[in-house]
Amino acid sequence: MQLSMWTYEGPPHVGAMRIAASMEEVHFVLHAPQGDTYADLLFTMIERRKSRPPVTYTTFQARDLGGSTADVFKSACQDAVERFKPAALLVGASCTAELLQDDPAGLTRALAPGVPVVPLDLPSYQKKETWGAAETFYRLVRAFAGGRTRPQDIAPNSCNILGPTALGFRNRDDVREVSKLLEANGLDVRVVAPLGARPADLARLPEAAFNIVLYPEIAETAARWLEKTHGMPCLTSVPIGVAATRRFIADARALAGLPEAPVRGADEDRLTWYSRSVDSTYLTGKRVFIFGDATHALAAARIASDELGFKVCGLGTYMREFARDVRAAARDYGVEPLISDDHLEVEDAIIEARPELVLGTQMERHIAKRLRVPCAVISAPVHVQDFPARYSPQMGFEGANVIFDSWVHPLMMGLEEHLLSMFRDDFEFNDAVGASHLTANTPVATEATREATAAVVLADRLWTSDAEQELKKVPFFVRGKARRNTEHFAAENGIHPITVETLYDAKAHFAR
Amino acid sequence: MTRPFTAGCASPPTIRQRGQHEVFCGLTSIIWLHRKIQDAFFLIVGSRTCAHLMQSAAGVMIFSEPRFATAIMEERDLAGMADMHDELDRVVDKLLARRPDIKMLVLVGSCPSEVIKFDLPKAAERLNRQHAPGLRVMSYSGSGIETTFTQGEDNFLAALIGEAPSAGSEDEAARLVIAGCLPEVVEDQFSRLLRDLGIPGVHFLPARSSSATPAIGPQTKFILAQPWLGAATAALEARGATRIDTIFPLGEQGTTAWLGAIATAFDVTEARFEEVTQAPRQRARAALRHYRPWLEGRRIFLFPDSQLEPSLARFLVNETGAEIVEVGSPYLHRDLSAGEIAMLPPGVPISEGQDVDMQIDRCRAAEPDLIVCGMGLANPFEAEGRLSKWSIEFVFSPIQGYEQTGDLAELFARPLRRSAMLTQGLAGGEGVSCN
Ligand code: SF4
Numbered sequence: 008m009q010l011s012m013w014t015y016e017g018p019p020h021v022g023a024m025r026i027a028a029s030m031e032e033v034h035f036v037l038h039a040p041q042g043d044t045y046a047d048l049l050f051t052m053i054e055r056r057k058s059r060p061p062v063t064y065t066t067f068q069a070r071d072l073g074g075s076t077a078d079v080f081k082s083a084c085q086d087a088v089e090r091f092k093p094a095a096l097l098v099g100a101s102c103t104a105e106l107l108q109d110d111p112a113g114l115t116r117a118l119a120p121g122v123p124v125v126p127l128d129l130p131s132y133q134k135k136e137t138w139g140a141a142e143t144f145y146r147l148v149r150a151f152a153g154g155r156t157r158p159q160d161i162a163p164n165s166c167n168i169l170g171p172t173a174l175g176f177r178n179r180d181d182v183r184e185v186s187k188l189l190e191a192n193g194l195d196v197r198v199v200a201p202l203g204a205r206p207a208d209l210a211r212l213p214e215a216a217f218n219i220v221l222y223p224e225i226a227e228t229a230a231r232w233l234e235k236t237h238g239m240p241c242l243t244s245v246p247i248g249v250a251a252t253r254r255f256i257a258d259a260r261a262l263a264g265l266p267e268a269p270v271r272g273a274d275e276d277r278l279t280w281y282s283r284s285v286d287s288t289y290l291t292g293k294r295v296f297i298f299g300d301a302t303h304a305l306a307a308a309r310i311a312s313d314e315l316g317f318k319v320c321g322l323g324t325y326m327r328e329f330a331r332d333v334r335a336a337a338r339d340y341g342v343e344p345l346i347s348d349d350h351l352e353v354e355d356a357i358i359e360a361r362p363e364l365v366l367g368t369q370m371e372r373h374i375a376k377r378l379r380v381p382c383a384v385i386s387a388p389v390h391v392q393d394f395p396a397r398y399s400p401q402m403g404f405e406g407a408n409v410i411f412d413s414w415v416h417p418l419m420m421g422l423e424e425h426l427l428s429m430f431r432d433d434f435e436f437n438d439a440v441g442a443s444h445l446t447a448n449t450p451v452a453t454e455a456t457r458e459a460t461a462a463v464v465l466a467d468r469l470w471t472s473d474a475e476q477e478l479k480k481v482p483f484f485v486r487g488k489a490r491r492n493t494e495h496f497a498a499e500n501g502i503h504p505i506t507v508e509t510l511y512d513a514k515a516h517f518a519r
Numbered sequence: 520m521t522r523p524f525t526a527g528c529a530s531p532p533t534i535r536q537r538g539q540h541e542v543f544c545g546l547t548s549i550i551w552l553h554r555k556i557q558d559a560f561f562l563i564v565g566s567r568t569c570a571h572l573m574q575s576a577a578g579v580m581i582f583s584e585p586r587f588a589t590a591i592m593e594e595r596d597l598a599g600m601a602d603m604h605d606e607l608d609r610v611v612d613k614l615l616a617r618r619p620d621i622k623m624l625v626l627v628g629s630c631p632s633e634v635i636k637f638d639l640p641k642a643a644e645r646l647n648r649q650h651a652p653g654l655r656v657m658s659y660s661g662s663g664i665e666t667t668f669t670q671g672e673d674n675f676l677a678a679l680i681g682e683a684p685s686a687g688s689e690d691e692a693a694r695l696v697i698a699g700c701l702p703e704v705v706e707d708q709f710s711r712l713l714r715d716l717g718i719p720g721v722h723f724l725p726a727r728s729s730s731a732t733p734a735i736g737p738q739t740k741f742i743l744a745q746p747w748l749g750a751a752t753a754a755l756e757a758r759g760a761t762r763i764d765t766i767f768p769l770g771e772q773g774t775t776a777w778l779g780a781i782a783t784a785f786d787v788t789e790a791r792f793e794e795v796t797q798a799p800r801q802r803a804r805a806a807l808r809h810y811r812p813w814l815e816g817r818r819i820f821l822f823p824d825s826q827l828e829p830s831l832a833r834f835l836v837n838e839t840g841a842e843i844v845e846v847g848s849p850y851l852h853r854d855l856s857a858g859e860i861a862m863l864p865p866g867v868p869i870s871e872g873q874d875v876d877m878q879i880d881r882c883r884a885a886e887p888d889l890i891v892c893g894m895g896l897a898n899p900f901e902a903e904g905r906l907s908k909w910s911i912e913f914v915f916s917p918i919q920g921y922e923q924t925g926d927l928a929e930l931f932a933r934p935l936r937r938s939a940m941l942t943q944g945l946a947g948g949e950g951v952s953c954n
Contacts, residue, residue: 008591008593008603008606009593010588010589010591010610010613011590012584012587012588012589014571014591017575041540041663042542042543043572044539044542045572045575045576047541047894048894051894052897057899059895067664068665069633090876103566103568106634132593
C-alpha cells in the first residue's frame with residue numbers, strides 16, 4: 008500500500024484511453040464502474056478536445072456483482088460496436104473489473120462483433136499510465152502490422168514518426184515542427200502514429216524504411232517489435248535542444264543513406280544567439296532542479312548545462328522503467344539521481360538542492376510556488392496550461408526558442424537583479440513587489456507561503472535581530488537560499504546564534 | 520405568503536434507461552468535505568484510479584496541500600503477501616507523522632476495497648483504539664459501485680450521525696439540525712435569519728470542526744439543506760429526530776418555503792416571519808430581475824450530476840421563466856424531492872439513471888438553448904455550437920438563500936450572455952474599414 012496525495016501517472020487504462028483518443032476509427036470498451044468516467048474530462052477539459060474520447064464504460068454497479076457484470080459488459084460492447092462502427096475495437100478492464108475476472112477478451116470473442124478486436128491486459132495494481140499507453144500502442148501495431156510483409160522496394164528516406172499521443176506534453180506542436188524539419192532535410196514522413204492515425208495506417212508502417220521514436224516512453228515497445236519482426240531500424244535520438252536537433256537530423260539522414268549536409272532550418276535557431284548575448288551572462292551557474300519523464304528530464308539537463316550555462320543541482324524522473332539513463336546522466340552532472348513517484352520526496356529533494364529555477368511537471372510547479380522559486384513546466388503530467396493556444400513546440404529549433412523563453416522569463420533579469428540589491432528599501436521597486444516583467448510568473452503569497460512565513464518566525468530565535476535585518480537586504484528570490492545556506496553553515500560549525508558575521512562567513516563559504 | 524408547503528401528488532413520466540452512466544463516484548464529495556471540516560483528513564483506501572480521479576476532479580481547483588489522500592492498493596496487498604490491515608496501519612502512521620494536527624481520520628471505501636471485501640469499519644475500530652483519544656477514526660463508502668457524486672456526502676454524514684454524542688438530558692440535544700454541507704457564507708446568513716426568527720439551538724451538519732457534532736435525540740428537529748441525504752435522513756430518524764419536510768432553499772421561493780417550514784415547526788408568528796424575511800426577499804427578487812431577460816423562455820436541458828437537478832429546474836421554471844426540456848438526476852429520493860417534482864410543470868420529462876449516448880441523442884434532437892452537464896460532456900457540446908454550463912458549479916458555488924438568488928440565476932445566464940458578447944465581438948471587424 009502506498010500513501011499518495013498527488014500522482015504523476017494515472018492507472019494503465021488511462022494510458023490505453025490516450026492511445027484510443029489519439030487515433031481515428033478506434034473504440035475502447037472499458038469494463039469499469041461509473042466513477043471511472045471522470046477520465047473523459049482529461050481530454051475534453053485539459054486538452055479542450057472537441058469530441059468525447061472514444062471510450063464506452065460498462066459502469067456496472069454493486070447490484071450487478073452477483074454475476075451479471077459479464078452481461079453488462081456484453082451489452083455495452085455490442086451497443087458500442089453498433090453505434091460507433093470502429094475499425095478496431097480495444098477491450099480491457101479497469102482496476103475494479105480486473106478483480107472480477109470477467110475476461111473481456113473472451114466475452115468479446117464470443118460476441119463475434121465483426122471488427123478486429125485487440126484485447127488489452129492492463130494490470131492496474133502493478134503498472135501505470137505510461138506503461139498502459141506503450142502496451143496499447145504495441146498491441147495495436149502488432150495487430151495491424153503483424154501479418155504484413157515488407158515491400159521489396161522501399162525508398163530509403165521514408166520514415167514513420169512514432170509516439171505522439173493525446174495528453175502528451177506539447178506533442179501536437181512537436182509533430183508539426185519535427186515533420187517540417189525532416190521534410191526540409193530530405194526525409195519523407197509516411198505515417199505519424201498514434202496521434203491522428205487510423206488502424207489502416209498502422210498496417211502501412213512496414214512500408215517505410217525506418218521508424219523515428221519521438222517519445223520512447225510510449226513508442227519504444229512498438230518500435231522494438233517492428234525492428235525485430237520487420238527489420239526496421241529505429242532512430243531514438245530526441246530533438247529537444249539545438250545540439251540534439253542537429254544530431255537528430257544528421258542521424259536521420261545517415262539512416263536514410265543521405266550525404267552529410269548543412270542542416271536546413273537551423274536559421275530559425277535563436278537560442279544560440281540569445282544565450283551568447285551579453286545580458287544572458289546572469290544565467291551563468293544558476294542552479295536548476297530538473298524532474299519529469301525521463302526523455303524530457305534528460306533533454307532539459309542537457310540544454311540547461313550545455314546551451315544555457317546553468318548548473319544542474321538535481322535530476323530525476325518518476326518513471327522507474329527509464330531510470331537507468333537518468334542515473335547515468337545524474338552521475339555526469341555530479342548529482343544524486345532521484346527516482347521516485349512520491350511527490351513529497353521530490354519536495355524534500357528540491358528544498359535540499361536549493362535551486363534558483365525548477366524545471367518539472369505541474370507537481371513541481373506547485374512545490375516551487377510554495378517555496379517561491381521560479382519554475383517552468385517541461386513534462387507531463389499535463390495541465391490545461393500545457394495546451395497553449397499559440398504554437399509552442401519543445402522539439403526542433405523553434406522548440407529550443409520556446410524553451411529559452413519559458414525557462415528564462417520566470418527568472419529575474421540581470422540588471423534588475425543588481426538594482427534591487429542596491430535600492431532594496433524603495434517602496435515600489437522592491438522585492439515584495441516583484442519584477443515588472445514578472446506578472447504571471449511572480450509567485451503570489453498563498454496560504455502555503457503564509458505557512459512558510461510562520462515557520463520562519465519560529466526559526467527566528469536562531470538569528471540575532473541584526474543578522475535578521477541584514478538577511479532582509481538579500482533579494483527575496485535568493486533570501487530563502489541565503490537563509491538555508493547560513494543555517495546549514497551555522498549548524499555545521501556549531502555557531503549559535505547567527506550573527507551578521509556568520510551571514511557573511513556563510514556567503515563566502517558558499518560563493519561560487 | 521407561501522409558508523407551509525404541501526407536495527402535490529401528480530407524478531410526471533420518468534425516463535429510466537440502463538446504459539453508460541457519466542457521473543462521478545461518491546469519492547468526489549471529498550473535494551468539498553475536506554475543506555469544510557478543518558481538522559479532518561480523508562484517506563481513501565483504493566486504487567491508483569481513485570487517486571487519479573481525486574486529482575483530476577480536484578486538481579484544477581485545489582492549490583494548497585489537500586486534507587485527503589489515497590492508500591493505493593498494490594499487487595502484493597492483493598496477493599496476500601502483505602496483510603492489508605498492517606499495511607493500512609503503516610500508511611496511517613506515516614500520514615499522522617506528517618499531519619499531527621488531524622483530529623478526525625475518515626477512511627473512505629472504494630470499489631476495489633469493496634470488491635475484495637476489505638473490512639473498513641473493523642480497521643476504523645482498531646485504529647480508533649490505537650489512537651484514542653487524540654484522534655477519532657471513522658469510515659464510510661464512497662465507491663462508484665454504490666454511490667454517485669453527492670451520495671458520498673450522504674454516506675459520510677450518516678456515519679458522522681452514527682458517531683454523534685447522544686443527549687444526556689433534554690437540554691443537551693440540538694433543537695434544530697440543518698443537514699448538508701453549505702458554503703460558509705450561506706451558513707452565516709441562515710444563522711442570522713434563524714436567530715432573528717428566534718430559533719434556538721441551531722446546528723449545521725457537518726460542523727466546521729470534527730468535535731462540534733451536536734447531540735441528537737428525540738428533541739431534535741432537522742431539515743435538509745441538500746437533496747441527496749437519504750442515508751443521513753435515515754440515520755437522524757433512527758436517533759429519534761424528526762424531519763421538517765419542504766423543498767430546498769434555492770431561489771426566493773425555495774428559501775421562503777424552507778425558512779417558513781422551520782418557522783412553522785418552531786411556532787414563529789407570521790408577523791415575525793414577515794418582518795425578518797421581507798427585506799431579503801425583496802432583494803432576491805430585485806437581483807433576479809437582472810437575469811430574467813436572459814433566461815425567460817429559454818429551453819434548458821439538465822443532465823444528471825448531483826441530484827440538485829429537480830430543485831434547479833423548479834427554480835428556473837418558477838423564478839426565471841425558463842422552460843425545462845429534460846431534468847436528469849443520477850438518483851431520485853422520491854420522498855425527499857417530492858415537493859420539488861410537484862412544482863414542475865406537468866409533463867416535464869424526468870430521467871433517473873442514464874444511458875449517456877441516448878441522452879445525448881435526445882438532447883441534440885431537442886436543440887435546447889442551454890445544456891447543464893458534467894465536465895466530460897461540456898466542451899464537445901460547445902464544439903457543436905451548443906451552450907453549456909458545468910453542473911458541478913452548482914455544488915461548489917454559494918447558491919442557496921436569498922442573497923445568492925441572483926448569483927444562481929447569473930450562473931445560468933452567463934453562458935448566454937457570453938455567447939451574445941462573443942457572437943458580436945468575434946464576428947466583428949468586417950464592418951471596420953479605413954477609407
Ligand atoms: S468508481 Fe470506484 S474505482 Fe473508480 S475512482 Fe470511484 S471508487 Fe475508485
